[in-house]
Amino acid sequence: MQALDLLLNRSSQPRLQDPAPTGESLDNIMQAALRAPDHMSLKPWRFIVCQGKGLKRLGEVFELAAINTDMSEKDIERASQLPLRAPMLIVAICHHKEHDKVPWIEQVASTACAVHAMQMAAVAQGFSGIWRTGSYAQNEEVKKALNVAEQDEIMGFLYLGSPVTQPLPKPVPDPSQFFEFWSE
Structure with missing residues (x-):
């Protein structure tokens, strides 16, 4: 897949199935994350890859967080x-x-770039994915279970697998709505 095609046709896929990336494909995804823009080479990220029993373990973390934060019965069951x-x-x-030249927000942006790079690397290899956040990304119980320090952030959950369906065409936004030019 050509890089420009990949970027211009980026689309999230919420319905995913086996197989997930493994071996060289997974290594490429991880390496793509580690090539994200990173001022001062701080590598301000940490990733937890969940599959098999690891998915169930994360589900248990979510369920306990739902119970301990008094979510609805429906949310607890789900x-x-x-x-x-x-x-x-x-x-x-x-x-x-902590770094005097690299503020917190820049490190957050770097981690976000790493997540985007992983999703694009997955798509380039025939897989698909969706980056989700939701209430569990901000949940203190989840953060505690994942050893996320107070100054750290869960940027989200990148779901990866093989697409169930082909992506639908997306409308092409008008760049003039978002870009202005200072030429003179």
Whole structure:
């Protein structure tokens, strides 16, 4: 797949199935994350790859968090199933490192670039994915279970697998709505 085609046709796929990336494909995805823009080479990220029993373990974390934060019965029942929506899920964590030249927000942006790079690397190899956040990304119980420090952020959950359906065409936005030019 050509890089420009990949970027211009980026689309999330919420319905994913086996197989998930493995071997060289998974290594390429991880290496793509580690090539994200990174001021001062701080590597302000940490990733947890969940598959198989790891997905169930994360589901248990979500369920316990739902119970301990008094979520609705429906949310509690659904919590353990959320990670099972794909055969692989990568938890992306911005692991902030104190640095006088690299503020917290820049480290968050770097981690976000790493997540985007992983999704694009997956698509380039014939897989698909969707980057989700939701209430569990901000849940203190989840953060505690995943050893996320107070100054760190769960950037989201990257679900990866093979697409169930082909993506529908997306409308092409008008760049003039978002870009202005200062030419003179």
